[in-house]
Amino acid sequence: MKTKGTHNYYVYILTNKNKTVLYTGVTNNLKDRLYHHKNPLPFSKAFTAKYKCFYLIHYEHFTEIEQAIKREKQIKGMSRAKKETLISNSNKDWIFLNESI
Template sequence: MKTIGTHNYYVYIITNKTKSVIYTGVTNNLKERLYYHANPLPFSKAFTAKYRCFYLIYHEHFFNIDDAILREKQIKGWSRLKKETLISDFNPSWRFLNEEV
């Protein structure tokens, strides 16, 4: 068992090119997860593949998986407007942040 503070988890929000769809997820490897969103398996029926969501616009870092999962569920329960406010406070121009992780 690793000691507290040695794990890394991320809650993230990705969007499509036109920023009309947003998806919230959680992962322990943000860079790898973004790769798999951008390169889904052939014939994938995943939401992110269907709507071509692989542009990172928001992320938060956690050391505890339980905290990350709670935050993901909290954000997923929000209205679109509240999610947009969260994103805009973090990333006012909604720039794609994929190259920064």
């Protein structure tokens, strides 16, 4: 069992190729999660599969799951404009970050 505060959790935002759709999620393994978004099960009805959202444009690291979930909910409650500002502050050109993970 890991000591409290030694875990890794990520809140992330994905988009589609044209950057018209935003998806926010939380995970403890960002690299694996990105793989599963890009390679969904056949006939998946998941939002990310339907809208082809598997391009990472923003993520935040946390060591406590409660903090990560709280932040995910906060981001999900933001307007599109506020999400765009958040993304632009950390990734000005909205570069796809998948390969850097």
